[in-house]
Amino acid sequence: MHDALHQLTSRIRDARRITVMTGAGVSAASGVPTFRGPGGLWRQYRPEELATAQAFARDPSLVWEWYEWRRERIASCTPNRAHEVLASWSQRSSSCRIVTQNVDDLHVRAGTRGLVRLHGSIWELSCWRRCASAPRTWRDEHVPLPERPPRCRFCDGVARPAVVWFGESLDPADVAAAHDATSCDVFLTVGTSAIVYPAAAFVHDAKQRGAFTAEINLEPTPASSVVDVAIHGPAEEILGNIEAMLGG
Numbered sequence: 001m002h003d004a005l006h007q008l009t010s011r012i013r014d015a016r017r018i019t020v021m022t023g024a025g026v027s028a029a030s031g032v033p034t035f036r037g038p039g040g041l042w043r044q045y046r047p048e049e050l051a052t053a054q055a056f057a058r059d060p061s062l063v064w065e066w067y068e069w070r071r072e073r074i075a076s077c078t079p080n081r082a083h084e085v086l087a088s089w090s091q092r093s094s095s096c097r098i099v100t101q102n103v104d105d106l107h108v109r110a111g112t113r114g115l116v117r118l119h120g121s122i123w124e125l126s127c128w129r130r131c132a133s134a135p136r137t138w139r140d141e142h143v144p145l146p147e148r149p150p151r152c153r154f155c156d157g158v159a160r161p162a163v164v165w166f167g168e169s170l171d172p173a174d175v176a177a178a179h180d181a182t183s184c185d186v187f188l189t190v191g192t193s194a195i196v197y198p199a200a201a202f203v204h205d206a207k208q209r210g211a212f213t214a215e216i217n218l219e220p221t222p223a224s225s226v227v228d229v230a231i232h233g234p235a236e237e238i239l240g241n242i243e244a245m246l247g248g
């Protein structure tokens with residue numbers, strides 16, 4: 001592990017372009033529940049009952065109750081060392097890209113530049129009917145929301161969380177930005193189980209395009225056998241160590 005850490009750090013030091021793909025594991029130390037680990041959301045809840053358009057059409061209030069519970073929980077969390085280190089890399093180099101699957105916006109709160117949010121934001125809403133007068137999404141950070149379900153400000157219909165649900169497509173502009181970022185010198189995947197597509201595919205693309213690839217995760221994942229170095233441990237600690245070795 002020591003060697004892997006040094007190898008990754010020296011690649012990062014020499015890289016012109018770094019891309020980091022993050023998942024729920026980077027927010028775990030902040031107290032945001034992950035999806036699949038011990039205590040993970042998908043161990044307690046059935047995704048098809050809460051995170052699909054069908055579930056929302058059936059019972060928007062129930063789905064909103066779950067999202068409001070998550071918003072309340074996330075509102076009390078603050079960015080940890082992992083978010084801070086990635087934010088400072090993004091501030092030091094304008095070609096650094098952080099691509100996240102997280103909807104908690106802790107990367108935003110840490111001051112990350114060049115952020116691609118593949119799965120949307122729990123702090124944004126959109127019109128369920130996609131009425132013509134509403135923008136694609138708008139920000140609403142009320143906790144709790146004034147009514148459940150909240151209304152579209154533009155047509156007074158029902159509003160939904162502006163997150164990507166199972167069975168829905170990602171925003172093509174976000175996918176294009178993430179794919180563009182796979183053309184890099186170092187591609188690092190951090191705190192993700194690496195099984196949800198298309199996010200999980202980017203490490204393969206980066207490798208094919210010649211990047212040095214690495215994983216930082218508590219445990220091995222399907223990406224572990226693909227990357228050049230896999231480092232298993234807490235992201236907040238390992239990224240902190242790398243930053244210290246970089247002199248940051």
Ligand code: OAD
Nearest residue numbers: 023024025028034035036101191192193196217218234235
């Ligand atoms: P998961 O919950 O699937 O995976 C989190 C990963 O982080 C696991 O492999 C953990 O071992 C690891 N982990 C936990 N704590 C960690 C720490 N402190 N440091 C490093 N690693 C740690 O979360 P995601 O991979 O983000 O999609 O899940 C991907 C998508 O599936 C989510 O964006 C969400 C979910 O369904 C949508 O909502 C569309």
